[in-house]
Amino acid sequence: MTTPAPPLTIIQTLLSLLVGGDFGPAPLTSGTTVSQEGQYLVHIDATDCSNLQSVQNLTFYIDLTAPIVDDAALAGDAAPNPAWFKSPVGVTITAQDPKLRSTPGSPSDIAGSGVKEIRYFAVGAQPMGDSGNPIVVSGASAAFTVNVEGVTTITYWSVDNAGNASSP
Numbered sequence: 001m002t003t004p005a006p007p008l009t010i011i012q013t014l015l016s017l018l019v020g021g022d023f024g025p026a027p028l029t030s031g032t033t034v035s036q037e038g039q040y041l042v043h044i045d046a047t048d049c050s051n052l053q054s055v056q057n058l059t060f061y062i063d064l065t066a067p068i069v070d071d072a073a074l075a076g077d078a079a080p081n082p083a084w085f086k087s088p089v090g091v092t093i094t095a096q097d098p099k100l101r102s103t104p105g106s107p108s109d110i111a112g113s114g115v116k117e118i119r120y121f122a123v124g125a126q127p128m129g130d131s132g133n134p135i136v137v138s139g140a141s142a143a144f145t146v147n148v149e150g151v152t153t154i155t156y157w158s159v160d161n162a163g164n165a166s167s168p
Helices: none
Strands: 011-020 023-027 038-048 053-062 073-075 089-096 115-124 135-138 141-146 152-160
Touching: 089 115, 089 152, 115 141, 135 141, 141 152
Parallel strands: none
Antiparallel strands: 011 023, 011 038, 038 053, 073 089, 089 141, 115 135, 115 152
């Protein structure tokens, strides 16, 4: 026994639109490329010969902006020379992902994709990781302690959820 194929449905009308923060709605056709940073909505409305309708909306974002890493915050007992400490040094690194669009007083701000991780390595008295294999901490902050006497140089950067990386 075979199951009969469902009856074919012929689309009578099809409306497809692309709406962005700076334009739209605009017709969406095959091969349309969107590359400008922002938030977009794809709207598809199809009706068949039996007057059955299906409407779908899909929102997507393009984030091309790298996150921003703040200067590392250092905490410890400072020595008389301000570049030195006389105790272990607590290091805190924080980052944020800037808004894709920000208009003062406007509810239409569009957030960036968010900070995925902070990466760092250190060379000198207390090496940690290295440039090819940095230490990776999930989220927008990382904290650690340098407790070996001597000069330690820390290189750090962040990566957002869209894969954009700040400069070390």
